[in-house]
Amino acid sequence: MRAQHPVVLVANRGEIAVRVIEAAHRIGATAVLAVSHADRASLGATSADKVLVVGPAQAAQSYLRAETIAQAAVQAGADVVHPGYGFLSEQPELAEMLEDEGIAFAGPRPETLRAVGDKSSARDAAVAASVPVAAAENIEDPTDAEATLVAGQSVGFPLLVKAVHGGGGRGIRLATTTEELLDLVPQAASEAQAAFGNGAVFLERYYGSARHVEVQVFGDGEGGAMVFGDRDCSVQRRHQKLVEECPAPGLSDARREVLHSASRSLVTALRYRGAGTVEFMVDTQSEDVIFLEMNARIQVEHPVTEEAFGVDLVAAQLRLALGRDPELPQVPPVPESCAMEVRVNAEDPTLGFVPRPGTITSVRWPHGPGIRVDSHLYDGYRFPPFYDSLMGKLIVRARTRDAVVDSLASAIIRTHIDGVPTTLPVHSWILAQDAFRTGGAPTTWFEPAWEAHTEQEAVA
Amino acid sequence: MSDTQWQDMLNLVELLEAGEYEHAEVSVGDVQVRLSKTAPLSSPSGAPQVPAAPEPASAVGPSAPPVPDAAATSPALASPPEPEGTEVTAPLLGVFYRSPSPGADPFVQPGDPVTADTTIGIIEVMKMMNPLPAGVDGVLAGFAVEDTAGVEYGQVIARITEGADS
Numbered sequence: 228m229r230a231q232h233p234v235v236l237v238a239n240r241g242e243i244a245v246r247v248i249e250a251a252h253r254i255g256a257t258a259v260l261a262v263s264h265a266d267r268a269s270l271g272a273t274s275a276d277k278v279l280v281v282g283p284a285q286a287a288q289s290y291l292r293a294e295t296i297a298q299a300a301v302q303a304g305a306d307v308v309h310p311g312y313g314f315l316s317e318q319p320e321l322a323e324m325l326e327d328e329g330i331a332f333a334g335p336r337p338e339t340l341r342a343v344g345d346k347s348s349a350r351d352a353a354v355a356a357s358v359p360v361a362a363a364e365n366i367e368d369p370t371d372a373e374a375t376l377v378a379g380q381s382v383g384f385p386l387l388v389k390a391v392h393g394g395g396g397r398g399i400r401l402a403t404t405t406e407e408l409l410d411l412v413p414q415a416a417s418e419a420q421a422a423f424g425n426g427a428v429f430l431e432r433y434y435g436s437a438r439h440v441e442v443q444v445f446g447d448g449e450g451g452a453m454v455f456g457d458r459d460c461s462v463q464r465r466h467q468k469l470v471e472e473c474p475a476p477g478l479s480d481a482r483r484e485v486l487h488s489a490s491r492s493l494v495t496a497l498r499y500r501g502a503g504t505v506e507f508m509v510d511t512q513s514e515d516v517i518f519l520e521m522n523a524r525i526q527v528e529h530p531v532t533e534e535a536f537g538v539d540l541v542a543a544q545l546r547l548a549l550g551r552d553p554e555l556p557q558v559p560p561v562p563e564s565c566a567m568e569v570r571v572n573a574e575d576p577t578l579g580f581v582p583r584p585g586t587i588t589s590v591r592w593p594h595g596p597g598i599r600v601d602s603h604l605y606d607g608y609r610f611p612p613f614y615d616s617l618m619g620k621l622i623v624r625a626r627t628r629d630a631v632v633d634s635l636a637s638a639i640i641r642t643h644i645d646g647v648p649t650t651l652p653v654h655s656w657i658l659a660q661d662a663f664r665t666g667g668a669p670t671t672w673f674e675p676a677w678e679a680h681t682e683q684e685a686v687a
Numbered sequence: 688m689s690d691t692q693w694q695d696m697l698n699l700v701e702l703l704e705a706g707e708y709e710h711a712e713v714s715v716g717d718v719q720v721r722l723s724k725t726a727p728l729s730s731p732s733g734a735p736q737v738p739a740a741p742e743p744a745s746a747v748g749p750s751a752p753p754v755p756d757a758a759a760t761s762p763a764l765a766s767p768p769e770p771e772g773t774e775v776t777a778p779l780l781g782v783f784y785r786s787p788s789p790g791a792d793p794f795v796q797p798g799d800p801v802t803a804d805t806t807i808g809i810i811e812v813m814k815m816m817n818p819l820p821a822g823v824d825g826v827l828a829g830f831a832v833e834d835t836a837g838v839e840y841g842q843v844i845a846r847i848t849e850g851a852d853s
Contacts, residue, residue: 264841280839281780288779289840294813295780301813302780302837324813 233549234259236300236330237275238321239311240290242603242619243527244271247309250541254549259303261296263289265611270603279303284613290314297324307331307548309541313615316524317344331548335500335523336448342497343521353518356496358489358505361517362432365391369416369428372409379408382430388412390419391427398422401433434517436669437508439463440475441522442490443532445543445555448500452491453555455532455540456562457483461670462657464580469650469673470657471528472567473535475509476628476666482509483560485516493521501547502529502540511669527620528568530601534624535562564597565631566624569639569657571602572616575648577681584612585647593641597624597634610647618644628666632658656680772828772846775821777838781810783819785834795821797829807845810838825849 235251237244237260244260248271251258260275265284272278279299282289289295293315300308308325310316310333319337326337334340343349353360364378379386379402388411390398398419402408412428420426443455459475460468478486490505504526506519529540536558543553574580587608592600602619604610610618621642623635636658639651662668662676777783785793785808795807801821810817821827825847832844 279780280841282840294815298782298812299780302782 232257233306234304235545236261236303236305236308238296238308239314240266240269240271240614241617242601243311245274245603246601247311247541248274250539250545253539253542254545256545259305261299265613270605277303286314286614293318293321293324296321297328300325300330301328305330307333307545309333309545312524312527333501333544333548335503339497339499340523343523349520352497353493356492358493358518359516363429365429366412369413369426375409375412376405378430379405382432385433385435387431387433388415388428389431390415390423391429392423392425393419434508434510436511436671438511438667439506439670440486440509441504441506442486444490444494444503444505446494446499446501446503448498450495450498452494454487454491455536455538455558456560457486458528458531460528461668462663462673463670464674468528468570470567470569470654471531472565473531474561482514482516487560501544511667530599530620530622531566531568534566534599534622535564564624564626565628566622567631567635568620568622569635569654570620571618572650573610573618573647574616574650576650576653582616583647584610587644588646591643593638598638618649632664772848773823774843775807775819775845775847777810777840777842777844779810779812779817780840781812781817781838783832783836783838783844784809784811795827797827799827801825801827801847819844821847823847
């Protein structure tokens with residue numbers, strides 16, 4: 228039995244705390260926010276109905292302590308805890324403690340978190356659900372040229388020769404031909420023996436020019452699976468996403484079908500509960516599609532999916548956790564609108580994107596049709612140095628991708644954040660590049676292109 | 688403390704946060720910061736904690752405008768009519784108990800002399816009992832919260848007045 232006016236404990240901070248509080252209010256719930264001592268004056272703290280200070284500024288003693296968050300849920304009389312993203316969102320411990328207390332968790336079951344949280348068990352789950360994974364072959368005997376050739380042809384070229392016990396990029400060789408493969412395997416094996424005390428190597432297909440495409444899923448916890456299209460998040464710097472869009476541009480129907488049906492079967496196989504994302508590598512040189520991992524949480528970039536399809540995924544998470552109908556519609560594979568998001572960080576792009584917390588003296592976001600801002604900034608906010616540098620997300624929706632890019636570029640110009648440097652100039656630059664405007668740039672595009680641009684600027 | 692100093696302090700804390708240590712103590716001018724990754728934080732004798740005397744977070748209506756973080760800005764301005772004594776604040780969120788078990792005698796009574804190590808209560812977090820030490824030598828002036836009350840991090844639980852010969 229769930230209360231008519233349920234209580235939601237929001238166990239996160241920053242923009243996502245504000246977002247979850249809005250969703251809680253939207254479903255008629257009371258929102259209690261668990262904050263660190265440093266976040267007592269945050270926008271989330273003022274928009275919540277009640278605030279509980281759970282610990283000091285350091286996340287390790289506040290937002291990352293499962294037992295403290297569970298205790299706060301008990302003290303708040305919460306019916307459900309929403310963990311947001313990061314922090315405890317994918318930690319089975321919190322989900323288990325809440326289960327013991329009879330409090331719902333707006334996320335998957337603890338056992339699902341365990342299954343997808345570990346790379347090798349996630350791969351096993353994917354293989355079992357017929358989700359495509361990267362081709363790989365073990366080399367039993369590095370001196371057996373014939374067996375190596377068979378393995379190489381089975382994996383396909385180009386491929387990587389990797390030490391089984393290697394790490395940190397060491398012991399990895401790229402082979403583009405069979406000749407190179409036959410040379411490299413014995414070399415890599417003896418190097419691995421010397422470096423790691425174990426000469427075992429394996430071959431893995433290499434994708435030098437792939438896109439990051441992910442599928443938004445929602446499971447009912449009993450095997451039922453819904454797919455809310457896909458997102459392209461290929462503009463990245465050091466594996467941090469900068470720009471995200473829905474739908475992923477330039478995907479053939481066949482490829483999209485592979486991505487969506489693989490994701491759907493993974494959700495069914497896991498009896499996945501709630502919102503999740505299945506991440507893939509989509510090769511730009513071949514038709515290959517490779518499973519990367521499953522993120523068992525709401526993601527930073529969820530708004531592009533919400534805007535493109537006109538749904539509220541966070542409210543749906545809360546409703547499902549409370550035993551209600553999540554109120555999500557059946558949608559087509561491709562939405563009728565396009566949406567794009569840029570992450571606005573308190574970082575100095577002229578100094579290697581170093582985080583620059585400080586006082587936000589004033590903030591003005593743009594307004595207009597199809598513009599959405601998810602942010603926790605306000606005038607005078609002292610952006611704290613203890614957490615990540617995300618200040619907000621600027622999201623724009625339009626009928627076509629070209630219109631989205633133009634509208635977003637214009638919205639960025641009308642955004643004014645004073646007091647700290649921001650990544651907005653980087654986004655303006657990205658949106659003006661042909662490689663980006665065409666759509667479908669690989670994950671390897673941004674970093675060298677931006678580096679070349681800044682070097683040019685330095686000369687000029 | 689100026690804005691710059693405060694920022695320096697925050698940066699320092701951030702740096703330390705990434706490092707491997709159990710306890711750290713940093714002094715900048717007359718301000719002292721103590722960090723611990725393991726032990727509950729209690730006030731060092733005499734010196735105020737930074738940020739000192741945190742105001743308990745209160746329920747704020749959805750329409751209330753954001754307020755600047757006064758406590759974090761300038762520790763000196765934090766508590767307007769300073770009640771006497773040193774505050775013993777909750778080192779973590781939990782349920783406060785004055786007795787070791789239900790029905791048992793309280794650990795201490797108002798008026799009792801205490802030392803820094805004297806346990807004055809327990810804070811329970813998910814069935815884990817965390818003893819709460821007085822933190823300073825003196826006399827227990829009184830409790831600011833009821834037995835079995837839920838408390839937040841930084842909330843004042845008791846006051847210790849000094850001057851007792853203990």
